[in-house]
Amino acid sequence: MPRKPRNRIGESYGQLTVIELSERRSTAGNAYWWCLCTCGRKREVPSDSLSHKKRSKKNITECRDCAQKLSREGVSRKNNREEQLRRQKAIKNRAELLGKVPENWLKLPLTDAEARELGQKKFFRGIRCLKGHLSPYRINGGCLKCAQKNKKN
Ligand SMILES: [Zn+2]
Ligand SMILES: [Zn+2]
Structure with missing residues (x-):
C-alpha cells in the first residue's frame, strides 16, 4: 500500500500550480499531480519532478506545449x-x-x-x-x- 503523499495542492513550480492529486502512481509508488500551467493547459507531473531545487534536471515547470x-x-x-x-x-x-x-x-x-x-x-x-x-x-x-x-x- 503506497503511503499517502504530502498534500501539495496550491504549490507552484515555475508556470505550474498543483491543482489535484492524480490517480496515477509510478512503479515506485510515487504520486502524480495534476498541475495547471499559466497558459491554461494541464499537465500530469510526478512528485519528484516538482521541486525548487535547481540541481535537478528533471524538474518540470510548464505544460508540454510551453516546454x-x-x-x-x-x-x-x-x-x-x-x-x-x-x-x-x-x-x-x-x-x-x-x-x-x-x-x-x-x-x-x-x-x-x-x-x-x-x-x-x-x-x-x-x-x-x-x-x-x-x-x-x-x-x-x-x-x-x-x-x-x-x-x-
Ligand atoms: Zn503552458
Ligand atoms: Zn566552388
Missing part, C-alpha cells in the same frame, strides 16, 4: 548568436578582400540568412568553397563558380 515552445525559442536564440558571429566573420573576411574581388561582390548580403531577409538570391561571406573558389554563393545552391562548372560539364 516545447521554450525549447524552440532557446534554439532560435542560439541560432541568432551563431548568425551574428557568421556575419561578423564575413565583414572581416570581406574587408581583407577589398580591391581583390569585384566590388559588386562586397555589396551582396553577408550570409545566406541575410540574403533571405533582404529577399536576395546571392551572398558573399568572403570564404572559399571546398574546391577553393572565392566566389559569391547562391542561397540553397552553394558556390557560383562550382555551379557554372557543373553546367559546362
Whole structure:
C-alpha cells in the first residue's frame, strides 16, 4: 500500500500550480499531480519532478506545449548568436578582400540568412568553397563558380 503523499495542492513550480492529486502512481509508488500551467493547459507531473531545487534536471515547470515552445525559442536564440558571429566573420573576411574581388561582390548580403531577409538570391561571406573558389554563393545552391562548372560539364 503506497503511503499517502504530502498534500501539495496550491504549490507552484515555475508556470505550474498543483491543482489535484492524480490517480496515477509510478512503479515506485510515487504520486502524480495534476498541475495547471499559466497558459491554461494541464499537465500530469510526478512528485519528484516538482521541486525548487535547481540541481535537478528533471524538474518540470510548464505544460508540454510551453516546454516545447521554450525549447524552440532557446534554439532560435542560439541560432541568432551563431548568425551574428557568421556575419561578423564575413565583414572581416570581406574587408581583407577589398580591391581583390569585384566590388559588386562586397555589396551582396553577408550570409545566406541575410540574403533571405533582404529577399536576395546571392551572398558573399568572403570564404572559399571546398574546391577553393572565392566566389559569391547562391542561397540553397552553394558556390557560383562550382555551379557554372557543373553546367559546362
Ligand atoms: Zn503552458
Ligand atoms: Zn566552388
